Amino acid sequence: MISELRGTSLREEDIGSGNVLTTEWRPKLDFAFDPGVAIGQFLQGLKEGKLLGRRCHQCGRTMIPPRMFCELCFRRNDEWVELKDTGRVNTFSVSYVNWDASRREKPQVPAVIEIDGASPGMGILHLLSEVGESVKEVMARVKVGTAVQAVWKPAAQREGSITDILYFRPLS
Amino acid sequence: MTEKVAVVGAGFTSLRAMSPDMSFREMVFDAAVRAYEDAGITPRDIDSVVALGEDFREGTCISDEYVPDQLGAVQKPVQTVSGDGLQGLGVAAMLLNTGACEIVVLEGHSKASNIRHPAHVEAMALDPGFVRPHGWHPVFVAGLEMRRFLHESGNTAAQAARVVAKNRRNALRNPIAAYPAKVSFEQVLESRPLAEPLRELDCAAPADGAFVFVIARESAFKRLRGQPVFLDGISWISDTCNLFTRGWGEASYTRQAAERAYAMAGVSSPSRDLNFAEVDDSFAYKELQHIEALGLAPKGQGGTMLEQGAFDAGGKLPVNVSGGSLGCGHLHDASSLRGLLEAVLQLRGHAGERQVANARRGLVCSWRSIPTATGAVAVLSRR
Numbered sequence: 001m002i003s004e005l006r007g008t009s010l011r012e013e014d015i016g017s018g019n020v021l022t023t024e025w026r027p028k029l030d031f032a033f034d035p036g037v038a039i040g041q042f043l044q045g046l047k048e049g050k051l052l053g054r055r056c057h058q059c060g061r062t063m064i065p066p067r068m069f070c071e072l073c074f075r076r077n078d079e080w081v082e083l084k085d086t087g088r089v090n091t092f093s094v095s096y097v098n099w100d101a102s103r104r105e106k107p108q109v110p111a112v113i114e115i116d117g118a119s120p121g122m123g124i125l126h127l128l129s130e131v132g133e134s135v136k137e138v139m140a141r142v143k144v145g146t147a148v149q150a151v152w153k154p155a156a157q158r159e160g161s162i163t164d165i166l167y168f169r170p171l172s
Numbered sequence: 173m174t175e176k177v178a179v180v181g182a183g184f185t186s187l188r189a190m191s192p193d194m195s196f197r198e199m200v201f202d203a204a205v206r207a208y209e210d211a212g213i214t215p216r217d218i219d220s221v222v223a224l225g226e227d228f229r230e231g232t233c234i235s236d237e238y239v240p241d242q243l244g245a246v247q248k249p250v251q252t253v254s255g256d257g258l259q260g261l262g263v264a265a266m267l268l269n270t271g272a273c274e275i276v277v278l279e280g281h282s283k284a285s286n287i288r289h290p291a292h293v294e295a296m297a298l299d300p301g302f303v304r305p306h307g308w309h310p311v312f313v314a315g316l317e318m319r320r321f322l323h324e325s326g327n328t329a330a331q332a333a334r335v336v337a338k339n340r341r342n343a344l345r346n347p348i349a350a351y352p353a354k355v356s357f358e359q360v361l362e363s364r365p366l367a368e369p370l371r372e373l374d375c376a377a378p379a380d381g382a383f384v385f386v387i388a389r390e391s392a393f394k395r396l397r398g399q400p401v402f403l404d405g406i407s408w409i410s411d412t413c414n415l416f417t418r419g420w421g422e423a424s425y426t427r428q429a430a431e432r433a434y435a436m437a438g439v440s441s442p443s444r445d446l447n448f449a450e451v452d453d454s455f456a457y458k459e460l461q462h463i464e465a466l467g468l469a470p471k472g473q474g475g476t477m478l479e480q481g482a483f484d485a486g487g488k489l490p491v492n493v494s495g496g497s498l499g500c501g502h503l504h505d506a507s508s509l510r511g512l513l514e515a516v517l518q519l520r521g522h523a524g525e526r527q528v529a530n531a532r533r534g535l536v537c538s539w540r541s542i543p544t545a546t547g548a549v550a551v552l553s554r555r
Protein backbone atom coordinates (compact mmCIF):
# COMPACT_ATOMS: atom_id res chain seq x y z
CA MET A 1 0.00 0.00 0.00
CA ILE A 2 1.07 3.59 -0.59
CA SER A 3 1.64 4.98 2.90
CA GLU A 4 1.98 8.69 2.22
CA LEU A 5 0.45 10.97 -0.41
CA ARG A 6 1.58 14.58 -0.50
CA GLY A 7 -0.54 17.51 -1.68
CA THR A 8 -4.25 18.23 -1.52
CA SER A 9 -6.45 15.99 -3.59
CA LEU A 10 -9.36 17.35 -5.62
CA ARG A 11 -12.53 16.20 -3.87
CA GLU A 12 -15.79 15.39 -5.59
CA GLU A 13 -17.61 17.95 -3.41
CA ASP A 14 -15.32 20.72 -4.73
CA ILE A 15 -16.79 20.09 -8.17
CA GLY A 16 -20.35 19.51 -6.93
CA SER A 17 -20.36 22.72 -4.88
CA GLY A 18 -19.12 24.82 -7.79
CA ASN A 19 -15.70 25.64 -6.27
CA VAL A 20 -14.17 24.08 -9.36
CA LEU A 21 -16.06 25.08 -12.49
CA THR A 22 -16.71 22.56 -15.22
CA THR A 23 -19.05 22.42 -18.17
CA GLU A 24 -21.12 19.29 -18.58
CA TRP A 25 -22.99 17.73 -21.47
CA ARG A 26 -25.11 14.61 -21.59
CA PRO A 27 -25.05 13.26 -25.11
CA LYS A 28 -28.04 11.48 -26.57
CA LEU A 29 -26.24 8.82 -28.51
CA ASP A 30 -28.63 6.04 -29.52
CA PHE A 31 -27.72 3.76 -32.39
CA ALA A 32 -29.33 0.90 -34.25
CA PHE A 33 -27.16 -1.70 -35.95
CA ASP A 34 -28.59 -3.17 -39.13
CA PRO A 35 -27.72 -6.86 -38.80
CA GLY A 36 -27.91 -7.52 -42.53
CA VAL A 37 -28.26 -11.00 -43.99
CA ALA A 38 -25.67 -12.87 -41.92
CA ILE A 39 -26.35 -11.61 -38.42
CA GLY A 40 -30.09 -11.27 -39.11
CA GLN A 41 -30.31 -14.97 -39.95
CA PHE A 42 -28.11 -15.87 -36.97
CA LEU A 43 -30.41 -13.97 -34.60
CA GLN A 44 -33.46 -15.65 -36.15
CA GLY A 45 -31.73 -18.98 -35.49
CA LEU A 46 -31.19 -18.10 -31.83
CA LYS A 47 -34.90 -17.35 -31.52
CA GLU A 48 -35.53 -20.87 -32.81
CA GLY A 49 -32.94 -22.37 -30.45
CA LYS A 50 -30.35 -23.01 -33.18
CA LEU A 51 -26.78 -21.93 -33.76
CA LEU A 52 -26.23 -21.14 -37.45
CA GLY A 53 -22.91 -20.88 -39.27
CA ARG A 54 -21.77 -20.26 -42.85
CA ARG A 55 -19.45 -22.54 -44.81
CA CYS A 56 -16.91 -21.45 -47.42
CA HIS A 57 -16.29 -24.16 -50.03
CA GLN A 58 -12.98 -22.67 -51.12
CA CYS A 59 -11.11 -22.81 -47.79
CA GLY A 60 -13.54 -25.28 -46.20
CA ARG A 61 -14.02 -23.19 -43.07
CA THR A 62 -17.29 -23.15 -41.16
CA MET A 63 -17.74 -19.75 -39.57
CA ILE A 64 -19.65 -18.68 -36.50
CA PRO A 65 -20.81 -16.00 -35.98
CA PRO A 66 -21.75 -16.17 -39.65
CA ARG A 67 -20.83 -13.67 -42.34
CA MET A 68 -21.89 -13.70 -45.97
CA PHE A 69 -18.33 -13.45 -47.27
CA CYS A 70 -15.12 -15.25 -46.41
CA GLU A 71 -12.63 -12.65 -45.23
CA LEU A 72 -9.67 -14.88 -46.14
CA CYS A 73 -10.80 -16.06 -49.59
CA PHE A 74 -12.56 -12.74 -50.24
CA ARG A 75 -15.53 -14.31 -51.93
CA ARG A 76 -19.19 -14.77 -51.17
CA ASN A 77 -19.35 -17.95 -49.11
CA ASP A 78 -21.64 -20.83 -49.88
CA GLU A 79 -24.07 -22.37 -47.42
CA TRP A 80 -25.82 -22.20 -44.09
CA VAL A 81 -25.09 -24.97 -41.62
CA GLU A 82 -26.80 -25.70 -38.33
CA LEU A 83 -24.23 -26.31 -35.61
CA LYS A 84 -24.56 -28.05 -32.28
CA ASP A 85 -25.08 -25.98 -29.15
CA THR A 86 -22.05 -27.59 -27.58
CA GLY A 87 -18.42 -26.58 -27.69
CA ARG A 88 -15.12 -26.27 -25.88
CA VAL A 89 -13.74 -23.44 -23.78
CA ASN A 90 -11.01 -21.57 -25.69
CA THR A 91 -10.33 -19.08 -22.92
CA PHE A 92 -12.13 -17.75 -19.84
CA SER A 93 -11.75 -15.23 -17.06
CA VAL A 94 -13.12 -15.03 -13.52
CA SER A 95 -14.39 -11.48 -13.30
CA TYR A 96 -15.07 -9.66 -10.04
CA VAL A 97 -15.66 -6.16 -11.43
CA ASN A 98 -18.98 -4.35 -11.75
CA TRP A 99 -19.62 -1.48 -14.20
CA ASP A 100 -18.84 1.09 -11.51
CA ALA A 101 -15.60 -0.76 -10.66
CA SER A 102 -17.10 -1.98 -7.36
CA ARG A 103 -16.38 -5.58 -6.42
CA ARG A 104 -18.77 -8.44 -7.08
CA GLU A 105 -19.44 -10.88 -4.28
CA LYS A 106 -19.78 -13.76 -6.71
CA PRO A 107 -17.71 -13.63 -9.90
CA GLN A 108 -18.94 -13.86 -13.50
CA VAL A 109 -17.10 -16.09 -15.92
CA PRO A 110 -16.97 -14.75 -19.49
CA ALA A 111 -15.57 -17.26 -21.98
CA VAL A 112 -14.86 -17.83 -25.65
CA ILE A 113 -16.52 -21.09 -26.65
CA GLU A 114 -15.44 -22.85 -29.81
CA ILE A 115 -18.64 -24.31 -31.21
CA ASP A 116 -18.66 -27.99 -32.21
CA GLY A 117 -18.83 -28.32 -35.98
CA ALA A 118 -17.29 -24.91 -36.62
CA SER A 119 -13.68 -24.60 -37.74
CA PRO A 120 -10.99 -24.52 -35.05
CA GLY A 121 -10.80 -21.08 -33.44
CA MET A 122 -14.37 -20.19 -34.46
CA GLY A 123 -16.58 -19.48 -31.50
CA ILE A 124 -18.86 -17.14 -29.66
CA LEU A 125 -18.42 -15.09 -26.53
CA HIS A 126 -20.72 -16.09 -23.68
CA LEU A 127 -21.02 -16.71 -19.98
CA LEU A 128 -20.13 -19.87 -18.08
CA SER A 129 -22.37 -20.74 -15.15
CA GLU A 130 -22.88 -23.61 -12.69
CA VAL A 131 -19.09 -23.53 -12.30
CA GLY A 132 -18.72 -22.36 -8.71
CA GLU A 133 -18.55 -19.07 -6.84
CA SER A 134 -14.85 -18.46 -6.30
CA VAL A 135 -11.67 -18.59 -8.35
CA LYS A 136 -10.78 -21.85 -6.64
CA GLU A 137 -14.12 -23.50 -7.41
CA VAL A 138 -14.15 -22.23 -11.01
CA MET A 139 -10.59 -23.39 -11.63
CA ALA A 140 -11.51 -26.83 -10.29
CA ARG A 141 -14.38 -27.16 -12.77
CA VAL A 142 -13.22 -25.27 -15.88
CA LYS A 143 -10.07 -25.62 -17.94
CA VAL A 144 -9.10 -24.51 -21.41
CA GLY A 145 -10.69 -27.24 -23.50
CA THR A 146 -13.55 -28.09 -21.11
CA ALA A 147 -16.65 -29.32 -22.98
CA VAL A 148 -19.72 -27.13 -22.42
CA GLN A 149 -23.34 -26.90 -23.58
CA ALA A 150 -25.75 -23.99 -23.99
CA VAL A 151 -28.60 -23.44 -21.55
CA TRP A 152 -31.38 -21.69 -23.46
CA LYS A 153 -34.13 -19.36 -22.36
CA PRO A 154 -37.61 -20.88 -22.67
CA ALA A 155 -38.76 -20.59 -26.32
CA ALA A 156 -41.49 -18.08 -25.50
CA GLN A 157 -38.99 -15.69 -23.94
CA ARG A 158 -36.46 -15.70 -26.80
CA GLU A 159 -36.27 -12.51 -28.80
CA GLY A 160 -33.50 -13.02 -31.36
CA SER A 161 -30.57 -11.98 -29.23
CA ILE A 162 -27.30 -13.54 -28.09
CA THR A 163 -28.85 -13.50 -24.62
CA ASP A 164 -31.44 -16.06 -25.81
CA ILE A 165 -28.73 -18.39 -24.54
CA LEU A 166 -28.62 -17.85 -20.79
CA TYR A 167 -25.17 -19.35 -20.35
CA PHE A 168 -23.03 -22.41 -21.05
CA ARG A 169 -22.40 -25.11 -18.47
CA PRO A 170 -19.90 -27.98 -18.29
CA LEU A 171 -21.17 -31.10 -20.01
CA SER A 172 -19.94 -33.57 -17.41
CA MET B 173 3.27 14.95 -57.09
CA THR B 174 6.37 12.90 -57.57
CA GLU B 175 4.77 10.10 -59.52
CA LYS B 176 1.33 10.12 -61.16
CA VAL B 177 -1.41 8.75 -58.94
CA ALA B 178 -4.72 7.58 -60.35
CA VAL B 179 -8.03 6.03 -59.42
CA VAL B 180 -7.95 2.67 -61.19
CA GLY B 181 -11.04 1.04 -59.74
CA ALA B 182 -14.38 2.17 -58.37
CA GLY B 183 -17.10 0.20 -56.58
CA PHE B 184 -20.31 1.41 -54.99
CA THR B 185 -23.73 0.45 -53.74
CA SER B 186 -27.00 2.20 -54.44
CA LEU B 187 -27.79 5.04 -52.05
CA ARG B 188 -30.92 4.57 -49.97
CA ALA B 189 -32.78 6.36 -47.21
CA MET B 190 -32.47 3.19 -45.13
CA SER B 191 -30.89 -0.23 -45.61
CA PRO B 192 -32.06 -2.63 -42.87
CA ASP B 193 -31.44 -5.60 -45.15
CA MET B 194 -27.66 -5.09 -45.22
CA SER B 195 -25.04 -4.63 -42.55
CA PHE B 196 -22.43 -1.98 -43.28
CA ARG B 197 -19.97 -4.83 -43.78
CA GLU B 198 -22.14 -6.44 -46.44
CA MET B 199 -22.49 -3.07 -48.20
CA VAL B 200 -18.74 -2.45 -48.15
CA PHE B 201 -18.02 -6.00 -49.33
CA ASP B 202 -20.30 -5.48 -52.35
CA ALA B 203 -18.58 -2.19 -53.19
CA ALA B 204 -15.12 -3.75 -52.72
CA VAL B 205 -15.86 -6.70 -55.01
CA ARG B 206 -16.90 -4.27 -57.75
CA ALA B 207 -13.89 -2.01 -57.23
CA TYR B 208 -11.36 -4.87 -57.33
CA GLU B 209 -13.05 -6.37 -60.39
CA ASP B 210 -12.94 -2.97 -62.07
CA ALA B 211 -9.24 -2.50 -61.26
CA GLY B 212 -8.33 -6.09 -62.04
CA ILE B 213 -6.82 -6.82 -58.64
CA THR B 214 -7.26 -9.32 -55.84
CA PRO B 215 -6.87 -8.41 -52.16
CA ARG B 216 -3.32 -9.85 -52.36
CA ASP B 217 -2.33 -6.84 -54.51
CA ILE B 218 -3.37 -4.30 -51.85
CA ASP B 219 -0.48 -2.66 -50.03
CA SER B 220 -2.51 -0.57 -47.61
CA VAL B 221 -6.01 0.63 -46.79
CA VAL B 222 -7.40 4.08 -45.95
CA ALA B 223 -10.87 3.93 -44.40
CA LEU B 224 -13.05 6.85 -43.35
CA GLY B 225 -14.62 6.56 -39.92
CA GLU B 226 -16.08 8.95 -37.38
CA ASP B 227 -16.80 6.94 -34.25
CA PHE B 228 -19.75 9.10 -33.18
CA ARG B 229 -21.44 8.25 -36.47
CA GLU B 230 -20.43 4.60 -36.53
CA GLY B 231 -21.79 4.05 -33.04
CA THR B 232 -18.59 2.08 -32.43
CA CYS B 233 -15.49 3.23 -30.63
CA ILE B 234 -12.17 2.60 -32.41
CA SER B 235 -14.13 1.74 -35.55
CA ASP B 236 -10.82 1.04 -37.35
CA GLU B 237 -11.00 -2.42 -35.86
CA TYR B 238 -14.05 -3.16 -38.02
CA VAL B 239 -12.37 -2.18 -41.29
CA PRO B 240 -10.30 -5.11 -42.62
CA ASP B 241 -12.62 -8.12 -43.11
CA GLN B 242 -15.02 -6.76 -45.71
CA LEU B 243 -12.16 -5.27 -47.74
CA GLY B 244 -10.08 -8.46 -47.86
CA ALA B 245 -7.52 -6.53 -45.85
CA VAL B 246 -7.05 -8.88 -42.91
CA GLN B 247 -3.46 -8.59 -41.66
CA LYS B 248 -2.71 -5.53 -43.79
CA PRO B 249 -1.78 -2.00 -42.67
CA VAL B 250 -4.96 0.03 -42.19
CA GLN B 251 -5.32 3.69 -41.32
CA THR B 252 -8.60 5.29 -40.39
CA VAL B 253 -9.09 8.89 -41.42
CA SER B 254 -11.61 10.61 -39.22
CA GLY B 255 -12.32 13.10 -41.96
CA ASP B 256 -13.82 13.80 -45.31
CA GLY B 257 -13.54 11.45 -48.30
CA LEU B 258 -11.14 13.73 -50.17
CA GLN B 259 -8.92 13.94 -47.11
CA GLY B 260 -8.85 10.15 -47.29
CA LEU B 261 -7.92 10.39 -50.98
CA GLY B 262 -5.11 12.77 -50.04
CA VAL B 263 -3.80 10.34 -47.44
CA ALA B 264 -3.93 7.54 -50.02
CA ALA B 265 -1.95 9.71 -52.48
CA MET B 266 0.64 10.51 -49.83
CA LEU B 267 1.00 6.81 -48.94
CA LEU B 268 1.64 6.07 -52.60
CA ASN B 269 4.11 8.93 -52.86
CA THR B 270 6.17 7.64 -49.93
CA GLY B 271 7.18 4.82 -52.24
CA ALA B 272 6.13 2.25 -49.65
CA CYS B 273 2.89 1.41 -51.48
CA GLU B 274 1.90 0.89 -55.10
CA ILE B 275 -1.79 0.10 -54.59
CA VAL B 276 -3.95 1.59 -51.85
CA VAL B 277 -7.66 1.05 -51.22
CA LEU B 278 -9.90 3.92 -50.08
CA GLU B 279 -13.20 3.06 -48.36
CA GLY B 280 -16.05 5.19 -47.06
CA HIS B 281 -19.62 4.40 -46.13
CA SER B 282 -22.68 5.85 -44.46
CA LYS B 283 -25.19 4.13 -42.21
CA ALA B 284 -26.85 7.43 -41.38
CA SER B 285 -30.19 5.67 -40.91
CA ASN B 286 -28.80 3.90 -37.83
CA ILE B 287 -28.19 7.18 -35.99
CA ARG B 288 -31.35 7.67 -33.95
CA HIS B 289 -30.75 11.32 -33.02
CA PRO B 290 -28.50 12.79 -35.72
CA ALA B 291 -28.78 16.34 -34.39
CA HIS B 292 -27.38 15.17 -31.07
CA VAL B 293 -24.37 13.70 -32.84
CA GLU B 294 -23.92 17.01 -34.68
CA ALA B 295 -24.19 18.83 -31.37
CA MET B 296 -21.16 16.88 -30.15
CA ALA B 297 -19.14 18.86 -32.72
CA LEU B 298 -20.14 22.21 -31.18
CA ASP B 299 -17.94 23.97 -28.66
CA PRO B 300 -18.89 22.59 -25.22
CA GLY B 301 -18.18 25.82 -23.35
CA PHE B 302 -19.65 28.53 -25.52
CA VAL B 303 -22.13 26.98 -27.93
CA ARG B 304 -23.66 23.75 -26.61
CA PRO B 305 -24.99 25.28 -23.37
CA HIS B 306 -27.50 27.33 -25.43
CA GLY B 307 -29.15 24.04 -26.27
CA TRP B 308 -30.07 24.84 -29.89
CA HIS B 309 -30.55 22.34 -32.70
CA PRO B 310 -27.24 22.60 -34.64
CA VAL B 311 -28.95 23.58 -37.90
CA PHE B 312 -28.87 27.18 -36.66
CA VAL B 313 -25.23 27.22 -37.82
CA ALA B 314 -26.36 26.86 -41.43
CA GLY B 315 -29.01 29.55 -40.93
CA LEU B 316 -26.40 32.00 -39.65
CA GLU B 317 -24.02 31.19 -42.47
CA MET B 318 -26.67 31.38 -45.19
CA ARG B 319 -27.86 34.83 -43.98
CA ARG B 320 -24.35 36.29 -43.96
CA PHE B 321 -23.41 34.68 -47.29
CA LEU B 322 -26.51 36.11 -49.01
CA HIS B 323 -25.87 39.48 -47.36
CA GLU B 324 -22.24 39.72 -48.48
CA SER B 325 -22.57 38.17 -51.92
CA GLY B 326 -25.90 39.57 -53.06
CA ASN B 327 -27.15 36.12 -54.02
CA THR B 328 -30.76 35.37 -53.04
CA ALA B 329 -32.67 32.62 -51.25
CA ALA B 330 -34.61 32.09 -54.50
CA GLN B 331 -31.35 31.43 -56.34
CA ALA B 332 -30.33 28.93 -53.67
CA ALA B 333 -33.74 27.29 -54.09
CA ARG B 334 -32.95 26.81 -57.79
CA VAL B 335 -29.91 24.74 -56.77
CA VAL B 336 -32.32 22.25 -55.19
CA ALA B 337 -34.50 22.14 -58.31
CA LYS B 338 -31.45 21.57 -60.55
CA ASN B 339 -29.76 18.90 -58.44
CA ARG B 340 -32.83 16.83 -57.68
CA ARG B 341 -33.77 16.97 -61.36
CA ASN B 342 -30.24 15.85 -62.31
CA ALA B 343 -30.61 12.92 -59.91
CA LEU B 344 -33.46 11.58 -62.05
CA ARG B 345 -30.74 10.43 -64.46
CA ASN B 346 -28.53 8.86 -61.77
CA PRO B 347 -29.58 5.28 -61.01
CA ILE B 348 -27.93 5.24 -57.55
CA ALA B 349 -29.57 8.46 -56.30
CA ALA B 350 -31.80 8.27 -53.21
CA TYR B 351 -33.84 11.45 -53.69
CA PRO B 352 -34.43 12.21 -57.37
CA ALA B 353 -37.46 14.46 -57.85
CA LYS B 354 -39.02 17.21 -59.85
CA VAL B 355 -39.09 20.07 -57.38
CA SER B 356 -39.71 23.71 -58.32
CA PHE B 357 -37.80 26.53 -56.67
CA GLU B 358 -41.15 27.89 -55.48
CA GLN B 359 -41.78 24.64 -53.61
CA VAL B 360 -38.41 25.01 -51.91
CA LEU B 361 -39.22 28.59 -50.87
CA GLU B 362 -42.61 27.48 -49.58
CA SER B 363 -41.21 24.59 -47.55
CA ARG B 364 -41.06 24.98 -43.76
CA PRO B 365 -38.39 27.27 -42.36
CA LEU B 366 -35.82 25.37 -40.28
CA ALA B 367 -33.36 28.11 -39.40
CA GLU B 368 -34.64 30.86 -41.66
CA PRO B 369 -33.50 31.79 -44.29
CA LEU B 370 -32.75 28.06 -44.49
CA ARG B 371 -35.79 25.94 -45.35
CA GLU B 372 -36.54 22.26 -45.13
CA LEU B 373 -35.99 21.52 -48.82
CA ASP B 374 -32.68 23.43 -48.82
CA CYS B 375 -31.15 20.57 -46.81
CA ALA B 376 -29.76 17.33 -48.23
CA ALA B 377 -31.45 14.35 -46.55
CA PRO B 378 -29.22 11.59 -45.16
CA ALA B 379 -28.72 8.31 -46.99
CA ASP B 380 -26.90 4.99 -46.61
CA GLY B 381 -24.33 3.60 -49.02
CA ALA B 382 -20.73 2.48 -49.51
CA PHE B 383 -17.83 3.32 -51.82
CA VAL B 384 -14.53 1.61 -52.43
CA PHE B 385 -11.78 2.94 -54.71
CA VAL B 386 -8.50 1.42 -55.82
CA ILE B 387 -5.78 4.06 -56.06
CA ALA B 388 -2.42 3.29 -57.65
CA ARG B 389 0.90 4.72 -58.71
CA GLU B 390 1.75 4.80 -62.40
CA SER B 391 4.36 2.09 -61.89
CA ALA B 392 1.55 -0.37 -61.03
CA PHE B 393 -0.62 0.40 -64.06
CA LYS B 394 0.90 -2.34 -66.20
CA ARG B 395 -0.50 -5.04 -63.91
CA LEU B 396 -3.95 -3.40 -63.68
CA ARG B 397 -7.01 -3.51 -65.88
CA GLY B 398 -8.88 -0.39 -64.72
CA GLN B 399 -8.89 2.72 -66.90
CA PRO B 400 -6.93 5.26 -64.83
CA VAL B 401 -8.42 8.59 -63.80
CA PHE B 402 -5.53 10.80 -62.72
CA LEU B 403 -5.37 12.83 -59.55
CA ASP B 404 -3.72 16.04 -60.77
CA GLY B 405 -4.07 18.14 -57.63
CA ILE B 406 -5.54 17.91 -54.15
CA SER B 407 -5.58 20.08 -51.05
CA TRP B 408 -7.59 20.51 -47.88
CA ILE B 409 -7.86 23.40 -45.46
CA SER B 410 -9.39 23.92 -42.00
CA ASP B 411 -10.34 27.48 -41.06
CA THR B 412 -11.04 28.41 -37.44
CA CYS B 413 -13.83 26.42 -35.80
CA ASN B 414 -15.02 29.41 -33.77
CA LEU B 415 -18.55 30.36 -34.74
CA PHE B 416 -18.09 33.84 -33.26
CA THR B 417 -14.92 34.81 -35.11
CA ARG B 418 -15.09 33.11 -38.48
CA GLY B 419 -15.76 34.83 -41.78
CA TRP B 420 -19.23 33.51 -42.59
CA GLY B 421 -19.60 35.11 -45.98
CA GLU B 422 -16.97 33.26 -47.94
CA ALA B 423 -15.90 29.60 -47.95
CA SER B 424 -12.27 30.57 -47.35
CA TYR B 425 -11.30 26.93 -46.84
CA THR B 426 -12.52 26.13 -50.35
CA ARG B 427 -10.81 29.16 -51.90
CA GLN B 428 -7.46 28.25 -50.37
CA ALA B 429 -7.75 24.52 -51.06
CA ALA B 430 -8.69 25.32 -54.66
CA GLU B 431 -5.71 27.66 -55.12
CA ARG B 432 -3.36 24.89 -54.03
CA ALA B 433 -5.07 22.12 -55.98
CA TYR B 434 -5.19 24.27 -59.13
CA ALA B 435 -1.49 25.10 -58.78
CA MET B 436 -0.64 21.40 -58.49
CA ALA B 437 -2.84 20.52 -61.44
CA GLY B 438 -1.79 23.43 -63.65
CA VAL B 439 -5.30 24.86 -63.77
CA SER B 440 -4.98 28.57 -64.53
CA SER B 441 -8.59 29.39 -65.38
CA PRO B 442 -10.96 26.98 -63.63
CA SER B 443 -14.09 27.93 -65.56
CA ARG B 444 -12.21 27.37 -68.83
CA ASP B 445 -10.00 24.41 -67.85
CA LEU B 446 -12.66 22.28 -66.14
CA ASN B 447 -15.49 20.43 -67.86
CA PHE B 448 -17.60 19.64 -64.81
CA ALA B 449 -17.60 20.04 -61.04
CA GLU B 450 -19.03 17.95 -58.18
CA VAL B 451 -19.47 20.54 -55.44
CA ASP B 452 -20.66 20.12 -51.88
CA ASP B 453 -24.35 21.03 -51.64
CA SER B 454 -25.18 19.75 -48.16
CA PHE B 455 -27.34 22.89 -48.02
CA ALA B 456 -28.41 24.57 -51.24
CA TYR B 457 -26.63 27.88 -50.51
CA LYS B 458 -23.36 25.97 -49.96
CA GLU B 459 -23.25 25.10 -53.66
CA LEU B 460 -23.36 28.79 -54.59
CA GLN B 461 -20.84 29.67 -51.87
CA HIS B 462 -18.49 26.90 -53.00
CA ILE B 463 -18.90 27.75 -56.71
CA GLU B 464 -17.72 31.28 -56.01
CA ALA B 465 -14.86 30.17 -53.74
CA LEU B 466 -13.74 27.76 -56.47
CA GLY B 467 -13.59 30.62 -58.95
CA LEU B 468 -16.24 29.02 -61.17
CA ALA B 469 -18.25 32.25 -60.91
CA PRO B 470 -17.17 35.79 -60.00
CA LYS B 471 -18.05 36.80 -56.46
CA GLY B 472 -21.76 37.48 -56.20
CA GLN B 473 -22.48 36.08 -59.67
CA GLY B 474 -23.02 32.42 -58.76
CA GLY B 475 -26.78 32.76 -58.42
CA THR B 476 -27.20 34.75 -61.62
CA MET B 477 -25.09 32.31 -63.62
CA LEU B 478 -27.08 29.44 -62.14
CA GLU B 479 -30.35 31.09 -63.24
CA GLN B 480 -28.91 31.52 -66.71
CA GLY B 481 -28.26 27.79 -66.87
CA ALA B 482 -24.45 27.89 -66.80
CA PHE B 483 -24.32 25.04 -64.24
CA ASP B 484 -27.13 22.93 -65.71
CA ALA B 485 -26.46 19.44 -67.03
CA GLY B 486 -26.22 20.82 -70.55
CA GLY B 487 -24.65 24.12 -69.48
CA LYS B 488 -21.20 25.63 -69.88
CA LEU B 489 -19.88 24.00 -66.69
CA PRO B 490 -22.24 21.37 -65.27
CA VAL B 491 -22.21 21.41 -61.46
CA ASN B 492 -23.49 18.31 -59.66
CA VAL B 493 -24.68 16.62 -62.83
CA SER B 494 -24.86 13.54 -60.56
CA GLY B 495 -27.58 15.16 -58.49
CA GLY B 496 -25.21 16.14 -55.66
CA SER B 497 -26.06 15.47 -52.05
CA LEU B 498 -29.47 17.11 -52.49
CA GLY B 499 -30.42 14.57 -55.15
CA CYS B 500 -28.36 11.53 -54.14
CA GLY B 501 -28.52 11.86 -50.36
CA HIS B 502 -26.04 13.12 -47.79
CA LEU B 503 -23.52 10.47 -46.79
CA HIS B 504 -21.65 12.40 -44.11
CA ASP B 505 -17.92 12.11 -44.75
CA ALA B 506 -18.49 9.72 -47.64
CA SER B 507 -20.43 12.40 -49.55
CA SER B 508 -17.35 13.50 -51.46
CA LEU B 509 -16.66 9.89 -52.44
CA ARG B 510 -19.99 10.04 -54.24
CA GLY B 511 -18.55 13.09 -56.00
CA LEU B 512 -15.31 11.21 -56.69
CA LEU B 513 -17.31 8.34 -58.17
CA GLU B 514 -19.09 10.77 -60.49
CA ALA B 515 -15.74 12.22 -61.58
CA VAL B 516 -14.43 8.73 -62.38
CA LEU B 517 -17.57 7.81 -64.35
CA GLN B 518 -17.58 11.10 -66.28
CA LEU B 519 -13.87 10.98 -67.13
CA ARG B 520 -14.14 7.37 -68.28
CA GLY B 521 -17.19 8.19 -70.38
CA HIS B 522 -19.30 5.78 -68.30
CA ALA B 523 -21.90 8.23 -66.96
CA GLY B 524 -24.72 7.00 -69.18
CA GLU B 525 -27.48 9.44 -70.04
CA ARG B 526 -25.95 12.17 -67.88
CA GLN B 527 -22.53 11.97 -69.58
CA VAL B 528 -20.91 15.38 -70.00
CA ALA B 529 -19.68 15.67 -73.59
CA ASN B 530 -15.86 15.64 -73.94
CA ALA B 531 -15.24 15.46 -70.20
CA ARG B 532 -11.44 15.62 -69.86
CA ARG B 533 -10.94 17.34 -66.53
CA GLY B 534 -13.19 17.94 -63.53
CA LEU B 535 -13.12 18.74 -59.86
CA VAL B 536 -14.61 17.49 -56.63
CA CYS B 537 -15.16 19.94 -53.75
CA SER B 538 -16.08 18.79 -50.26
CA TRP B 539 -17.15 20.31 -46.96
CA ARG B 540 -17.14 18.50 -43.60
CA SER B 541 -20.60 19.88 -42.82
CA ILE B 542 -21.93 21.63 -39.72
CA PRO B 543 -20.24 23.22 -37.82
CA THR B 544 -16.93 23.01 -39.66
CA ALA B 545 -15.02 25.37 -41.90
CA THR B 546 -13.10 22.46 -43.37
CA GLY B 547 -13.13 21.32 -46.95
CA ALA B 548 -11.08 19.84 -49.75
CA VAL B 549 -10.67 20.21 -53.50
CA ALA B 550 -9.41 17.56 -55.91
CA VAL B 551 -8.76 17.96 -59.65
CA LEU B 552 -8.95 14.82 -61.77
CA SER B 553 -8.39 14.16 -65.45
CA ARG B 554 -8.17 11.50 -68.14
CA ARG B 555 -5.39 11.12 -70.64
Ligand SMILES: [Zn+2]
Pocket residue numbers: 056057058059060061070071072073074
Ligand atom coordinates in the same frame (compact mmCIF):
# COMPACT_ATOMS: atom_id res chain seq x y z
ZN1 LIG C 1 -12.87 -19.15 -47.56
